[in-house]
Amino acid sequence: MQKLAPLSLSNKSMKTTLLPVIAISAVFTLSACQQTPDYDYLSGETMGTSYHISYQLPEDADEAAIQASIDKRLQQINDSMSTYQADSTISKFNQLGKDIPITIDADFAHVLDVSRIVYQQSGGAFDPTVMPLVETWGFGSTMTVERLQSPPTALEIAQAKALVDFESIVQKEQSIYKTKDGVELDFSAVAKGYGVDVIADVLRDDYQIRNYMVEIGGEIATSGVNNQQQPWQIAIDAPIEDSTVSERQTISAIRQPIHTDNQMYLATSGNYRNSVIFDGQRYSHTIDPTTGKPIAGGAPSVTVAADSVALADAWATALTAMPYHKALSVAKAQNLAAMFVVLADDAKVDGSDGRVSDEASDDSIDDWQVVQTPAMQALRADKQL
Numbered sequence: 001m002q003k004l005a006p007l008s009l010s011n012k013s014m015k016t017t018l019l020p021v022i023a024i025s026a027v028f029t030l031s032a033c034q035q036t037p038d039y040d041y042l043s044g045e046t047m048g049t050s051y052h053i054s055y056q057l058p059e060d061a062d063e064a065a066i067q068a069s070i071d072k073r074l075q076q077i078n079d080s081m082s083t084y085q086a087d088s089t090i091s092k093f094n095q096l097g098k099d100i101p102i103t104i105d106a107d108f109a110h111v112l113d114v115s116r117i118v119y120q121q122s123g124g125a126f127d128p129t130v131m132p133l134v135e136t137w138g139f140g141s142t143m144t145v146e147r148l149q150s151p152p153t154a155l156e157i158a159q160a161k162a163l164v165d166f167e168s169i170v171q172k173e174q175s176i177y178k179t180k181d182g183v184e185l186d187f188s189a190v191a192k193g194y195g196v197d198v199i200a201d202v203l204r205d206d207y208q209i210r211n212y213m214v215e216i217g218g219e220i221a222t223s224g225v226n227n228q229q230q231p232w233q234i235a236i237d238a239p240i241e242d243s244t245v246s247e248r249q250t251i252s253a254i255r256q257p258i259h260t261d262n263q264m265y266l267a268t269s270g271n272y273r274n275s276v277i278f279d280g281q282r283y284s285h286t287i288d289p290t291t292g293k294p295i296a297g298g299a300p301s302v303t304v305a306a307d308s309v310a311l312a313d314a315w316a317t318a319l320t321a322m323p324y325h326k327a328l329s330v331a332k333a334q335n336l337a338a339m340f341v342v343l344a345d346d347a348k349v350d351g352s353d354g355r356v357s358d359e360a361s362d363d364s365i366d367d368w369q370v371v372q373t374p375a376m377q378a379l380r381a382d383k384q385l
Contacts, residue, residue, distance in 0.1 A: 039211075039227040042067065046074045047082075047192055049217035055203055056211035056227070069206055073198050080108045081187045093176065094184040098168075101175040111187050111194050111310065112171060118190075118314040119166050121334055126318035127289040129166050131186045136160040137294065139285045161292040193219045193267050193313025200309075210262075219267045219309050222256050231256040232264065238368050239270055239300035239341050251341055252370045254305065257379055267312035269320040270301040286321050299324040301341035304331075305379055328371065337375040344369040 040063060042053040053070070057063070082088045093102050104112070118126040136152050136159075152160075168180040187194075196214050200221040203209040211224030213232050222232035238251035256264040286295045302319045306312035315336060319327040324342055331338040344367050372380070 037211075037227060037229070042070070047078070047195060047216065048084075049192065051195070051199070051214070051216040053199065053203075053215070054213045054226070055209050056224070058207060058209060061207070066203070066207055069202050070199055073202055074195060076105075077107055077191065077195055077198060080105050081111065081191050083186055083188075090185055090187065093178075096178070098178050098181045098183075101172070101177040103175050104171075107194070107198070109171070109174070111190055112169075112176070112185075114194070114308075114310045114314055115187065115190055116166070118311070118318055122315070122318035122322075122330060124166075124290050125288065125321045125330075126189070126314050127164055127166050128185050128187055128189065129164050129169070129183055130287055130289045131184055132160040132163040132182075133157070133287045133289065133292055134285075137287065139287070139294075157292045161289075164289050164292075189317040190310055190314040192216045193309035193311070195219075196221045196309040197265070219313050221263065221265050221309050223263045231258070234264075234266055236268065236301070236303055236339065236341065236370075251368055252339065254303070254339070254380060264305060265307065265309040265312050266303060266305050267309055267316040268301060268303040269313075269316035288321050295321060295323065297323045299327060299340040299342050302327065303339040303341075305337040305376065328373070331373050335375050336373055337379045338373045339376050340371045341368055342371060343367055 038057045039054055040057050040061075042051075042055075044051055051074075078085060078088065080089045083091055083094070085091060089102065089104055089108055093104075096102060115126070115128045119128075136156055163180070163182045163184075165180055165183050168178050168183050169185065170177055170179060193216075195216050196219050199214045199216075200212065200223065203212050203214070204223065211226070212222070213226070214221045220234055222234070226232050233253050233255045235250040236252045236254065238249045254264075254266065256262070286298060287293070288295050298320055302316050304312040304316045304319065306315060315331075315338070319331055319336075319338060319340075322330065324340065328338075328340060330336075
């Protein structure tokens with residue numbers, strides 16, 4: 001498997017704080033004597049994380065050709081949007097001054113469109129120009145109490161916030177430019193989801209593969225059935241502090257429903273593995289672009305199902321970048337299929353009038369509670385199987 005250059009998922013990424021909390025599982029109900037179809041499994045590294053693909057092999061399939069097609073598309077995405085590559089389109093754009101246009105490819109344009117939609121609908125909670133604030137707060141791969149004890153001054157925050165300006169990014173046909181010097185783009189909080197969409201397109205459109213699961217760093221697309229001829233089922237971890245990928249507890253699951261397209265697109269964002277407690281308050285790496293400060297009181301885990309993984313990825317990031325009750329309100333207002341995993345005490349009040357939340361379910365482990373929007377309830381209520 002070709003190793004691709006990472007796509008800014010280090011200390012220069014808004015997404016660093018949003019480690020995936022999805023575990024992949026399948027429903028196994030067929031008898032042992034029943035013959036199952038032949039599935040292939042691919043894995044590798046891309047965008048600073050790993051990917052996993054499980055798919056039903058077509059007859060006379062050229063596995064090497066499928067592998068090469070996937071590698072080629074992932075490399076194209078890196079060449080377009082990796083801030084680790086000095087010669088990528090996004091790196092060149094970030095180095096330009098104001099009013100200087102640069103030609104962008106279709107991948108770049110699509111991710112920019114998705115980013116702008118979620119930016120507008122989230123009230124700016126999702127903003128791919130947030131990097132100056134991340135750097136000002138010094139949020140790298142590890143966040144320390146010492147940094148919170150000596151945070152940036154109000155002036156430093158204001159200066160960085162002045163460069164967080166998605167409105168200054170202008171697109172005209174196949175080119176973009178900025179109207180303010182110093183503004184930069186970073187698509188790390190949406191590019192993994194888009195990478196999943198692209199791989200799914202390769203499998204479906206180039207090789208007519210209908211049964212597959214594609215995952216990059218916790219963002220997932222599924223289609224058809226698994227190798228037990230059952231709908232794919234994705235398990236959601238409880239956001240237990242200090243838990244690891246190998247030591248996790250499942251708190252809920254989302255099964256692929258029966259729809260006309262028979263597909264599902266999911267993304268999960270969480271900050272519980274990268275947070276610290278200072279002065280009695282838990283802080284995550286996640287910056288709220290609208291305030292310029294780290295989120296306190298945000299949902300430890302948010303899962304979103306949408307029409308594409310890129311859209312789900314961006315929305316999961318946006319909802320994680322808001323205080324929990326605001327995020328729940330926005331998700332319901334936008335009719336998002338969203339699942340929040342929060343402390344049980346937080347789930348009891350909806351944040352507006354003190355009423356007990358009617359979205360709370362009984363999928364809890366110890367102190368954790370699953371809260372879901374009506375759209376997510378409807379998604380999970382599929383009884384057609």
